[in-house]
Amino acid sequence: MAIKKTSKEEILLEAIKLFKTKGYYNTSMADIGKACGLIKGSIYHHFKNKEEIGLEALKYIDEFFEKNIFIIKDENITTKEKLEKIVTKTDEYFLKSEGGCLLGNLASEVSRQNSEFKTIITLYFKKWQDSIYQILNEKLDKDKANFFSYEYICALQGAIIMMNLTDNTSSYLEIGKKLKEKV
Amino acid sequence: MAIKKTSKEEILLEAIKLFKTKGYYNTSMADIGKACGLIKGSIYHHFKNKEEIGLEALKYIDEFFEKNIFIIKDENITTKEKLEKIVTKTDEYFLKSEGGCLLGNLASEVSRQNSEFKTIITLYFKKWQDSIYQILNEKLDKDKANFFSYEYICALQGAIIMMNLTDNTSSYLEIGKKLKEKV
Amino acid sequence: MAIKKTSKEEILLEAIKLFKTKGYYNTSMADIGKACGLIKGSIYHHFKNKEEIGLEALKYIDEFFEKNIFIIKDENITTKEKLEKIVTKTDEYFLKSEGGCLLGNLASEVSRQNSEFKTIITLYFKKWQDSIYQILNEKLDKDKANFFSYEYICALQGAIIMMNLTDNTSSYLEIGKKLKEKV
Amino acid sequence: MAIKKTSKEEILLEAIKLFKTKGYYNTSMADIGKACGLIKGSIYHHFKNKEEIGLEALKYIDEFFEKNIFIIKDENITTKEKLEKIVTKTDEYFLKSEGGCLLGNLASEVSRQNSEFKTIITLYFKKWQDSIYQILNEKLDKDKANFFSYEYICALQGAIIMMNLTDNTSSYLEIGKKLKEKV
């Protein structure tokens, strides 16, 4: 053998799945390899080391949100429509995302161990909250917009944790519904 | 000769600190030992294995909440006072708890790997939410009490994550403040 | 199992043998372990890492020379006797030392890769030459003593290399004989 | 497409440099590749395997000495001139050769691991000594010629080791000077 042409993205997607469901440290290079049909050593053809996979995994999800979720605040639609859309897209994502929110999950596990990881995660949540803030601020004053956006991000992260424990999706969905009622 | 008499509780407290700040899998028996002034092998005189430490760590915190936080719902004081007290005690705990909420942190890392861990964590959150629910239900209808309690637990977990990333405690405190306004 | 009580010195002696005959980099922790009847992981109970074994191996030989060879210059015997004794002891050592001179062998392999190794090796040769120098200087002028001692150390190192290639011990012994004729 | 046309000799020259300064086992195919602007796999178009590179590296230096140094003994000049020339050429070579003498360096590292390597190295020193021997034998008796040539080769190898440790070139040069005084 020795033919396969595994792409970086394939590896990244498998790694993301594993990091979310098993945690970063509990996921071995062998695990990632196996999920891609490779032996662990072969991964080093695509990534310098495990840390790089972790970093690129975080960036991959961050970019996905940037391009699909956070961007909604700038679309040329009404405030209500923006809120409707951002909540729908977000819920769509997390309902089918096995294992919850990568950046939320890794936040507690790795951010004290690796400052580069921490920076990406912190910024991700900041950008996320800011997206909601800007939409709310179209109709609500600064303080309200600020608190509601913070509350939403927090509650959603908590709700994802709960959903992973109980498989109760309808409770999870209440968080988004509540946000939409703010304007 | 002489020496230490290290108690199970001492070890547990060090393990809890480590699990919260480094994660469960990234904390080694040697780490726990060093934190207690023991070598790793000595820990096995107190605990069967690492899993047992994890389990007892979760139970330890669970019991702490049971005895100090959840119990407030049954005290002989007004609803407002209960809410005031439960929020204050909770915030007090998390503001000085380095590394956030043990059960919240471990939820994503271990609950898919170990069903016993998952059961404890799930129950903990259920009991917690139920405590809040019962207090709110003294003044609010079932649905409202249910949602507000759920929202609070979720938002608080999210807020702990954010506080660990940004060290912003005043935002964290808003979550409890908001709950108290419910009645 | 799990009983053995291997001492640091045992491990060191096996490592020295291996480093001399196989080279430092080509000797694996597994090699060292096998030579001691241990698995490779067990060696870390005695040494922090491979570098520490290398370092202590060099120091071990250095100390042996310090205590048995270099010290002869200070003994209360005649110059001729000193020279006789230092040559005899040196030749005794190298004739039975399988694989040549540890510090000479590692000089070219590791001294560019690790400055701590280099320092020890450099000092060893300096001390060695100085021992010979001081003995010769009792009867010869500075310049002669200096050159003859340098020439002896160099020739001896070269002769050890040749002896390892050809097993010709009598040529090797000529180098010491020649030195003794200097006074 | 297009590209390089890397020659065997180019690769060999880089490999020699690396073997001398890092050792044979500590030099990886990737190291050699990088030094040539190739990836490691590409080297296999030029050499069967690492051992072949090692072997040809030794032969390359051996041939250089054969053609430039050892041959001097057969030139049509006086004994004194031969000695002068062979020492000058040798010193020229080693003063600019970063990392010392390839065959001397590898002698201890590889000659016990690979008999083909050992044969080449042993023969190289034999031929070298013989060159000096024949020149000296024009003026000196067999025994003297034999010992002085042996002593010179040995001392020179030792002096190269010392020069690599201390960067002291003037001591090194004394060895050749001394040889020239023999006739």
Next chain:
DNA sequence: GATGAATGAGCGTTCATTCAT
């Protein structure tokens, strides 16, 4: 109860080598 020495398995990583392109 604590230690130090040991183990076997596994870690992340690098090795020399192969081969379709």
Next chain:
DNA sequence: TATGAATGAACGCTCATTCAT
């Protein structure tokens, strides 16, 4: 000829665990 992707074995090292002392 060169490359990039792959492999299996080995690397140095750490893991959780055991046990005689």
